[in-house]
Amino acid sequence: MTDLPPEHSGIRYTEGELERGEEHADHTVQGDSSSHELPQFKVEGHAASVLDPNAKPILEVRDLRMYFPVKSSGLIRRTIGNVQAVDGISFQVPKGGSLGLVGESGCGKSTTGRMVTRLYEPTGGSINFDGTEIAKTSARRLKPLRREIQMIFQDPYTSLNPRHTVGTIVGTPLAIHNVVPKKQILPRVQELLEIVGLNPEHYNRYPHEFSGGQRQRIGIARALTLQPKLLVADEPVSALDVSIQAQVINLLQDLQKEFDISFLFVAHDLAVVRHFCPEVAVMYLGKIVEIADRETLYNRPNHPYTQALLSAVPDVKQAAIGGRRERIRLQGDVPSPINPPSGCRFRTRCPLAQEICARVEPPLLQVGKRHKVACHFAGELGNHPDRPVTASLLGVDDTGAPDAGASPAANLTNEPGFADTWFDLERKTMASA
Numbered sequence: 001m002t003d004l005p006p007e008h009s010g011i012r013y014t015e016g017e018l019e020r021g022e023e024h025a026d027h028t029v030q031g032d033s034s035s036h037e038l039p040q041f042k043v044e045g046h047a048a049s050v051l052d053p054n055a056k057p058i059l060e061v062r063d064l065r066m067y068f069p070v071k072s073s074g075l076i077r078r079t080i081g082n083v084q085a086v087d088g089i090s091f092q093v094p095k096g097g098s099l100g101l102v103g104e105s106g107c108g109k110s111t112t113g114r115m116v117t118r119l120y121e122p123t124g125g126s127i128n129f130d131g132t133e134i135a136k137t138s139a140r141r142l143k144p145l146r147r148e149i150q151m152i153f154q155d156p157y158t159s160l161n162p163r164h165t166v167g168t169i170v171g172t173p174l175a176i177h178n179v180v181p182k183k184q185i186l187p188r189v190q191e192l193l194e195i196v197g198l199n200p201e202h203y204n205r206y207p208h209e210f211s212g213g214q215r216q217r218i219g220i221a222r223a224l225t226l227q228p229k230l231l232v233a234d235e236p237v238s239a240l241d242v243s244i245q246a247q248v249i250n251l252l253q254d255l256q257k258e259f260d261i262s263f264l265f266v267a268h269d270l271a272v273v274r275h276f277c278p279e280v281a282v283m284y285l286g287k288i289v290e291i292a293d294r295e296t297l298y299n300r301p302n303h304p305y306t307q308a309l310l311s312a313v314p315d316v317k318q319a320a321i322g323g324r325r326e327r328i329r330l331q332g333d334v335p336s337p338i339n340p341p342s343g344c345r346f347r348t349r350c351p352l353a354q355e356i357c358a359r360v361e362p363p364l365l366q367v368g369k370r371h372k373v374a375c376h377f378a379g380e381l382g383n384h385p386d387r388p389v390t391a392s393l394l395g396v397d398d399t400g401a402p403d404a405g406a407s408p409a410a411n412l413t414n415e416p417g418f419a420d421t422w423f424d425l426e427r428k429t430m431a432s433a
């Protein structure tokens with residue numbers, strides 16, 4: 001593997017850091033962690049990915065939905081149900097920033113990424129990219145926008161055509177989009193290979209002649225070809241050896257700074273997301289259950305699912321479980337997205353679930369300056385309220401039955417981003433900065 005040039009410096013993972021994260025992060029949120037008493041992760045140098053609260057969003061997703069039809073067998077294949085892979089999510093990615101999207105396998109992360117890049121046409125909702133609505137835009141009108149949103153795929157082995165040379169793989173987008181004259185394609189390909197830390201003379205080699213990490217660098221070079229404004233990185237390092245993961249993450253951070261690229265960073269590894277993304281959204285069964293700035297999400301998660309996820313990650317375990325060392329073990333499997341539970345989708349595995357959870361879906365309520373959570377009993381671990389914090393806002397009683405005397409709050413919307421006012425969970429009133 002060619003080393004990165006010295007100017008590609010900045011925040012650095014050490015390989016050991018990622019190694020520990022990989023070894024212990026467990027996206028099934030099950031298993032024993034009694035021996036996981038590891039030192040805190042440390043980041044060398046300065047944090048590269050810092051939240052800029054004033055940055056304008058480059059991507060704004062509102063109430064996005066993707067339902068895949070389930071067909072009956074037989075000659076006449078009728079639609080008999082839907083896989084509700086993504087069901088009404090809203091979020092923003094700031095210009096030059098990165099939003100992490102985490103959650104267990106099957107929660108809808110890749111589907112979200114594929115809708116944003118318009119590999120899938122959403123069933124509903126809107127995707128506003130840099131001022132343009134793209135959720136339902138036709139393929140012809142999408143073509144110029146495709147240059148600006150690119151994707152890095154999870155598996156560097158299957159995402160590169162084995163019959164094409166690296167030069168063809170990286171150079172094809174340049175030719176399709178007429179970005180540079182034909183004669184300049186090769187020099188541009190070589191320049192890109194150098195940028196991602198590969199030998200520019202290897203442009204005529206085939207993917208199988210490269211290691212996994214090198215192939216992922218080829219995938220990154222291809223994604224960079226058209227100078228995108230937004231990169232959707234779908235688990236870009238999870239198929240790689242832990243030692244190589246560190247190099248690729250560092251490369252992505254360097255590229256983000258150098259080319260001012262915004263990232264939607266999909267991962268199940270909370271340790272990786274923590275370093276890369278100043279804001280993180282946690283998904284469960286097609287919904288966002290909590291979204292917050294990094295410090296809040298990792299140190300003071302309010303949703304029982306986020307608390308369980310974090311208790312399985314060694315570097316943040318202490319903060320997430322309030323000094324106790326046990327991992328929070330969730331019972332049972334993730335339910336089917338074809339027939340998700342009523343009310344709160346997490347209720348079948350939630351240790352705090354009560355009657356209201358089955359009756360009423362909890363809204364994604366803003367509870368801090370940059371913190372939203374979807375739970376009737378939202379609160380820090382060990383400090384969850386006894387009565388639902390959402391009841392009066394929703395106009396229901398503590399069991400979730402309609403309360404004739406209550407006046408529901410008008411501002412429980414599913415808007416992306418954060419408002420200037422929020423619901424203070426401790427004081428049970430609205431607060432502002």
Ligand SMILES: Nc1ncnc2c1ncn2[C@@H]1O[C@H](COP(=O)(O)OP(=O)(O)OP(=O)(O)O)[C@@H](O)[C@H]1O
Binds near residue numbers: 084104
């Ligand atoms: N093309 C499809 N047709 C039908 N169902 C699909 C399709 N793509 C995804 N799904 C279903 O949608 C749900 C979400 O899948 P998705 O791939 O988005 O999950 P994910 O969070 O990326 O999981 P992983 O961490 O395993 O990659 C899953 O239940 C999956 O089976």
Ligand code: SF4
Binds near residue numbers: 303305350374375
């Ligand atoms: S709403 Fe109820 S079931 Fe859902 S996470 Fe909160 S306590 Fe658990």
Ligand SMILES: [Mg+2]
Binds near residue numbers: 110
């Ligand atoms: Mg996926």
